[in-house]
Every structure is written in structure tokens, then in C-alpha cells.
Amino acid sequence: NEDSKEALARQRFSPEKIDIFNESHTSLETLNEYRFLKDTEAERMLPGIINNRVQQVIINPNPDENVKLGFSKPRHIGVVFSGGPAPGGHNVIAGIFDEMKRFNSASKMFGFIKGPEGMLENRYIEITAGLVDTHRNMGGFNMIKTGRTKIDSGSKMELALTVCKGLKLDALVIIGGDDSNTNAAFLAQHFKSSGIKVIGIPKTIDGDIQVKTEDGKVLCATSFGFHSAARAFAQNIANLANDGSSDIKYWHVCKVMGRVASHLTLETALQTHVNIALIGEELADYVDQERMSKAREQGEQIDYNAYGMTLRHLSRMICDIIVRRAAFGKNYGLMIIPEGILEFINEIQLFITKLNKIIADYNRIHDLDFHRSFPTLNEKLDYLRRISQGMMDKGRFPIWNIRDDELFNQLPGFFREGLLVERDLHGNFQFSQVETEKIIMDMVKEYLDVLREQGRYKVGILRDDYVSLMDDAGMDPELFAPTLFKNPQDKYVLVKPDIISLKTLKLALVNAGMLDSEEETPQIFVNIFKKSQAEFKIQTHFYGYDGRGTDPTYFDCCYAYNLGLTAFHLIAGGATGQMAAIINLEKEIDQWQPAGIPIARLMHLEERKGRLELVMEKSIVDLESNAFKVFKAIREDWVAACACPDRFRNPGAIGFSKEMEEDRPLTLQLNALQ
Numbered sequence: 233n234e235d236s237k238e239a240l241a242r243q244r245f246s247p248e249k250i251d252i253f254n255e256s257h258t259s260l261e262t263l264n265e266y267r268f269l270k271d272t273e274a275e276r277m278l279p280g281i282i283n284n285r286v287q288q289v290i291i292n293p294n295p296d297e298n299v300k301l302g303f304s305k306p307r308h309i310g311v312v313f314s315g316g317p318a319p320g321g322h323n324v325i326a327g328i329f330d331e332m333k334r335f336n337s338a339s340k341m342f343g344f345i346k347g348p349e350g351m352l353e354n355r356y357i358e359i360t361a362g363l364v365d366t367h368r369n370m371g372g373f374n375m376i377k378t379g380r381t382k383i384d385s386g387s388k389m390e391l392a393l394t395v396c397k398g399l400k401l402d403a404l405v406i407i408g409g410d411d412s413n414t415n416a417a418f419l420a421q422h423f424k425s426s427g428i429k430v431i432g433i434p435k436t437i438d439g440d441i442q443v444k445t446e447d448g449k450v451l452c453a454t455s456f457g458f459h460s461a462a463r464a465f466a467q468n469i470a471n472l473a474n475d476g477s478s479d480i481k482y483w484h485v486c487k488v489m490g491r492v493a494s495h496l497t498l499e500t501a502l503q504t505h506v507n508i509a510l511i512g513e514e515l516a517d518y519v520d521q522e523r524m525s526k527a528r529e530q531g532e533q534i535d536y537n538a539y540g541m542t543l544r545h546l547s548r549m550i551c552d553i554i555v556r557r558a559a560f561g562k563n564y565g566l567m568i569i570p571e572g573i574l575e576f577i578n579e580i581q582l583f584i585t586k587l588n589k590i591i592a593d594y595n596r597i598h599d600l601d602f603h604r605s606f607p608t609l610n611e612k613l614d615y616l617r618r619i620s621q622g623m624m625d626k627g628r629f630p631i632w633n634i635r636d637d638e639l640f641n642q643l644p645g646f647f648r649e650g651l652l653v654e655r656d657l658h659g660n661f662q663f664s665q666v667e668t669e670k671i672i673m674d675m676v677k678e679y680l681d682v683l684r685e686q687g688r689y690k691v692g693i694l695r696d697d698y699v700s701l702m703d704d705a706g707m708d709p710e711l712f713a714p715t716l717f718k719n720p721q722d723k724y725v726l727v728k729p730d731i732i733s734l735k736t737l738k739l740a741l742v743n744a745g746m747l748d749s750e751e752e753t754p755q756i757f758v759n760i761f762k763k764s765q766a767e768f769k770i771q772t773h774f775y776g777y778d779g780r781g782t783d784p785t786y787f788d789c790c791y792a793y794n795l796g797l798t799a800f801h802l803i804a805g806g807a808t809g810q811m812a813a814i815i816n817l818e819k820e821i822d823q824w825q826p827a828g829i830p831i832a833r834l835m836h837l838e839e840r841k842g843r844l845e846l847v848m849e850k851s852i853v854d855l856e857s858n859a860f861k862v863f864k865a866i867r868e869d870w871v872a873a874c875a876c877p878d879r880f881r882n883p884g885a886i887g888f889s890k891e892m893e894e895d896r897p898l899t900l901q902l903n904a905l906q
């Protein structure tokens with residue numbers, strides 16, 4: 233779209249700047265009041281940066297000319313995109329570039345090609361004004377491309393250092409997600425004595441880089457890219473809502489990206505008001521109380537994991553909503569499934585963890601690659617069967633017993649293949665590669681068949697016949713149920729399906745206090761079921777890569793640009809091992825506060841490739857947050873299983889003018905409310 237009017241307008245657009253970036257020079261003020269817990273492993277592995285504190289960019293009060301000169305000296309800055317693209321990335325580069333040139337036009341910027349791999353292979357380009365100008369406010373990471381290579385060994389770090397020294401870099405800026413900021417922390421540690429600064433930038437559409445202090449103060453509310461991706465998904469889903477409620481024959485099932493956390497699903501649901509939006513973190517919190525108390529009554533020992541959400545139970549919950557909507561003639565709807573949902577379903581998570589360990593241990597013990605040793609699904613399954621029976625790698629994999637193998641083999645082939653898919657270079661399970669929606673919807677279809685057989689899944693046609701003439705004669709109970717009664721307050725009330733005559737209905741209403749006397753004639757809406765079988769048809773969609781590549785929203789244009797400006801000021805202020813951040817992101821730009829957050833304090837031990845590794849901690853949906861609570865309180869209304877109209881909302885197209893769209897994520901706005 234390089235030549236389109238939209239592209240040209242985008243390239244010419246100047247994002248709003250935080251006021252302080254109009255000043256001549258700044259310094260960094262340490263904010264000692266912001267505290268974080270210290271991970272002992274981080275303390276051991278990152279001693280050079282573990283004592284970093286939060287730093288705020290402030291106007292430099294020192295009028296000394298030498299200080300000013302030091303701030304404005306010519307610099308060489310390296311940048312690298314790392315991980316999946318996120319809208320706004322080019323603006324980070326533009327922000328660093330503009331500020332660097334504003335202070336000294338002799339400064340130079342180098343972009344490593346194809347992510348950290350380019351750094352290891354010494355592949356880079358010099359970033360020029362022309363290059364920056366054609367990419368301002370544009371989506372993608374195509375200016376210098378990206379990649380997921382992990383710099384995870386002493387030799388790779390040394391190689392990176394040699395390359396950076398070769399370019400005489402003063403600083404390296406890593407624009408990436410949690411794993412890339414993990415890379416940034418280790419490089420900052422390794423580069424410390426060389427004087428080359430390393431700064432991280434919170435990037436990812438997943439929105440799972442969020443930073444709160446020990447006492448709950450939000451320092452980084454979300455990463456750049458989250459808003460644009462959510463708005464792109466919301467726009468597509470709103471289009472489907474239009475289609476679905478016109479042609480009324482499909483349930484549109486949308487899998488939405490976000491790796492593990494369900495932030496994107498929550499934001500997209502709040503934007504579109506779909507009938508069903510599953511939040512993985514909520515499912516993980518579920519305990520089947522009924523089953524647990526039964527087990528307790530029978531004196532069984534309680535294993536809390538055993539009463540969590542199962543795929544079967546989840547499919548029942550979905551069916552319930554489908555059946556309820558169908559009763560009101562709505563045999564269509566919209567559903568969002570977060571791609572990482574399996575992580576929160578205990579029975580599947582167990583398989584993921586065990587398989588991660590088996591694959592990692594196999595590679596280590598045999599110094600081979602599991603996926604190369606067993607290229608086909610059958611070979612992998614055969615290996616698993618043999619270790620479960622102790623026929624291979626004897627005694628080495630007690631976590632995979634015959635029962636595990638049996639249960640695993642009860643899953644459909646495509647799903648087993650998905651669970652065995654190769655982990656990414658950081659050891660993450662690749663949720664985008666698994667057809668999660670298929671396994672869930674297959675189970676839904678199966679159960680709907682049962683409900684149909686039982687006569688519980690039927691499609692109703694709402695007719696507003698005035699049924700005061702209705703009597704008992706000739707009524708087919710199969711055809712009349714459930715019934716709606718419009719009470720004197722003009723509210724529709726659902727009446728029990730077994731009430732089919734006007735006489736019994738009036739009596740029930742009088743007894744329920746909804747009608748004054750049997751002499752009155754209520755207005756009744758009768759819901760007549762079609763005799764034909766209800767047909768359940770779905771269309772599945774995956775929203776992920778399209779949202780990563782969308783053009784940034786006005787919010788992300790400004791957020792990312794100011795992150796770039798912040799990164800420059802952190803470098804000029806001498807910071808290293810810090811992640812650039814904007815405090816007060818949920819407020820108007822005039823209240824934004826540029827800062828640096830110590831990455832080493834955000835790290836913890838996590839299982840990767842079957843081993844505990846020190847990585848930056850991901851943030852998942854907080855069930856106590858306002859955004860989640862609001863969603864929970866109003867989602868039943870969005871189900872719209874009644875004679876009322878659907879509640880779908882169309883948030884409109886992405887724009888880059890403040891007037892054209894909601895100017896920040898809804899989840900951020902809700903979470904900021906007291």
C-alpha cells in the first residue's frame with residue numbers, strides 16, 4: 233500500500249510527543265519508592281543490573297555546558313526487532329532516530345537484519361532519514377525484518393559483543409516481547425564492562441508485558457501493538473457479526489492470538505460484545521464444586537487438580553448458550569476462543585508439560601533432535617508408547633506411564649500432532665500451530681447431537697401472535713415452548729416450557745405476582761419450534777498474523793514513537809538493563825511519564841524445554857481487574873438468549889486520528905477506574 237493515499241497520509245503524520253521531549257536536554261531521576269521483589273536466581277545471574285531502580289526522565293536542572301555537551305555527543309545506536317511483528321515498531325525506530333538526530337546530526341543508527349540472527353551474523357543496514365520517512369506510522373517490521381533467534385550462550389553473547397564493538401555502538405535497543413527483553417537483560421549484563429548500553433522496548437500484540445510494583449502501582453500498562461491488533465480483530469469480528477446476523481445460519485468461531493494470556497480476547501470481546509468469549513485464566517480458576525463435594529462425602533482424598541475445567545465441561549458450557557439462543561430463533565452467533573486456552577485446561581496442560589520435558593530430555597540425553605529422530609506422528613507415538621512400557625530409555629521417563637499413553641491416544645490424531653509440534657527457539661509451546669478451535673467445536677457438535685436427540689436443541693421462531701384466543705384444544709406440547717410473557721412493565725418474562733394453555737399460563741403468572749388477576753389478558757409472545765431438526769453450522773476463523781501486520785492505531789503511533797524517544801533519553805542518561813516505559817498510559821498524553829524499568833527485577837524462573845530458566849515474567853489476565861469484572865458482569869447480556877435484539881457492537885475501522893477511534897484500549901481504561 234506504499235502509494236495509497238492512506239500510506240502517504242500516514243507517512244506525513246506526526247505523533248503527539250510528551251512535553252518533556254521538546255526540552256533541550258534531560259536527566260534521569262531514580263525513583264526509590266517503586267519496589268519489586270528480587271529473584272535470587274536473577275541476583276546470581278545478573279549482578280551488574282539487578283540493583284537498577286526505576287528511572288524517570290526529567291528536565292536536566294544542571295545548566296553546566298559540559299553536561300549538555302556530554303548529552304548531545306554523537307552516538308552510534310543499534311536497533312533490532314525481535315519476535316513477532318507488532319504495529320508501531322517502525323515508530324520506535326523513528327522516535328530514536330529523530331531524537332538522536334535532533335541532538336547531534338552526526339549520530340548514526342544501524343538496524344540488524346532479521347532480528348538477533350542479523351546481530352550474530354553481522355548483517356545490518358544504516359538507517360537513513362529516507363528509510364525512516366517511508367515507514368512512519370506504518371505496520372509490520374519490514375524495514376529491517378525480524379526473527380526469533382535466542383542469544384542464549386556465552387559464545388553467542390561474545391559474538392554479539394564483537395559485532396556491536398565493530399560498529400562502535402554506544403547502545404543497542406532491543407524491540408521485543410518477554411523473551412526478547414530476557415535477551416536484553418542478559419546482553420546488558422554481558423556488555424556492562426564494555427560500556428555499551430542495552431535498552432529493551434515492550435513490544436507484543438499479546439499485551440502480556442505489564443509491570444506493577446510490589447504495592448500495585450502500574451508502571452507499564454501494556455505493550456505497544458496490543459491496541460492495534462485488538463482493534464483489527466474487533467473490526468473483522470464486527471464484520472462477521474453483521475454477516476452472521478444477516479444470513480442467520482452460522483456460528484462464527486474466532487480463534488484469537490495471544491499465546492498464553494487472554495488479554496486480546498478480553499479486549500476484543502469488550503469491543504464487539506460477542507455472544508461467547510472464553511477467558512483462559514477464568515477457566516483455570518474453575519473448580520467443579522459438585523464433584524469435589526461428592527468426593528469429599530465419599531471420604532476420597534481431594535486432589536484439587538482433578539476438579540478443574542475439562543474440555544468436556546467446557547464444550548457443555550458452550551452448548552448451553554447455543555441451545556438457549558436457538559430457542560429464540562437465533563441459531564447463529566459469535567464466539568471468541570483465545571489461542572492459548574489449552575494452557576489453562578488442566579488435563580491438556582499436563583500433557584503439554586510432560587511432552588515438553590520428554591522432548592527436551594530426549595534431546596539432551598541422546599544429543600539428538602526429537603523431531604528429526606521421529607519425523608512422523610506414528611513414529612513419535614510409537615516412541616511414547618515404548619517409553620510408557622519401559623521398552624526404551626528405561627526408567628528415564630517415569631512421568632509417562634501406560635495410563636498417560638492411553639489417555640493421550642484417545643485424543644484425535646490432529647490434536648496429538650498439535651501437542652507434539654516443535655517448540656519454538658525459546659522453548660515456548662506454539663499455540664498458533666494447534667487447531668484448538670477444532671477440538672473444542674468437535675466436542676460441541678457431538679454434544680449438540682445428543683441434545684437434539686433428546687429434543688432439547690431446537691430452533692424457535694419468535695412470533696408475536698396475540699394468543700388470547702389460545703386454548704388447550706389441539707396443542708402439541710412439542711411445538712410450544714418456551715413462551716414469553718410481556719408484563720405490565722413491558723419486560724419479557726420466560727415462562728416454563730410445560731405451560732401451554734392460556735388458562736394455566738394466567739394462573740402461573742398470577743401466582744408469580746406478574747399478573748393482577750386471571751381476568752386480565754396478558755400479551756404473550758409464543759415461541760414456536762420448528763418441527764425440523766436444528767442444524768448447527770460453523771465457520772472458523774483465525775485472527776492473529778493479520779493483526780500483527782495491521783497499521784498502528786493513533787494510540788500505538790504515539791505510544792511507540794514516545795517509547796523510541798524515551799529509549800534515546802535513557803541511553804543519553806547512561807542507563808542500561810532498563811526497559812523503556814510510559815507511566816500513566818491510560819491517561820491523556822499530557823500526563824504520560826517516560827521512564828526506565830529494571831528488567832532484571834521482572835524476571836523469574838519458568839519451565840522452558842523441560843528445564844527451569846530465568847525469563848521475564850508474562851502477565852496474564854487478572855480476574856480481580858476491573859476489565860475482567862465488567863466483562864463478567866455484562867457478558868450474559870451479550871449472550872442475548874431472549875426475544876431482544878443482539879448486542880453486537882461495531883468499533884469501526886482503525887484510524888490514526890484521535891477523533892476517528894477510541895483513543896486507548898478499553899481494558900486499560902477500565903483498569904484505571906478506581
Ligand code: FBP
Binds near residue numbers: 315316
Ligand atoms: P511475540 O511474543 O514475539 O510478540 O509474538 C507473539 C505472537 O504473535 C503470539 O501471539 C503467537 O502465539 C506467536 O507470536 C506466533 O509465533 P510465530 O510467528 O512463530 O508463529
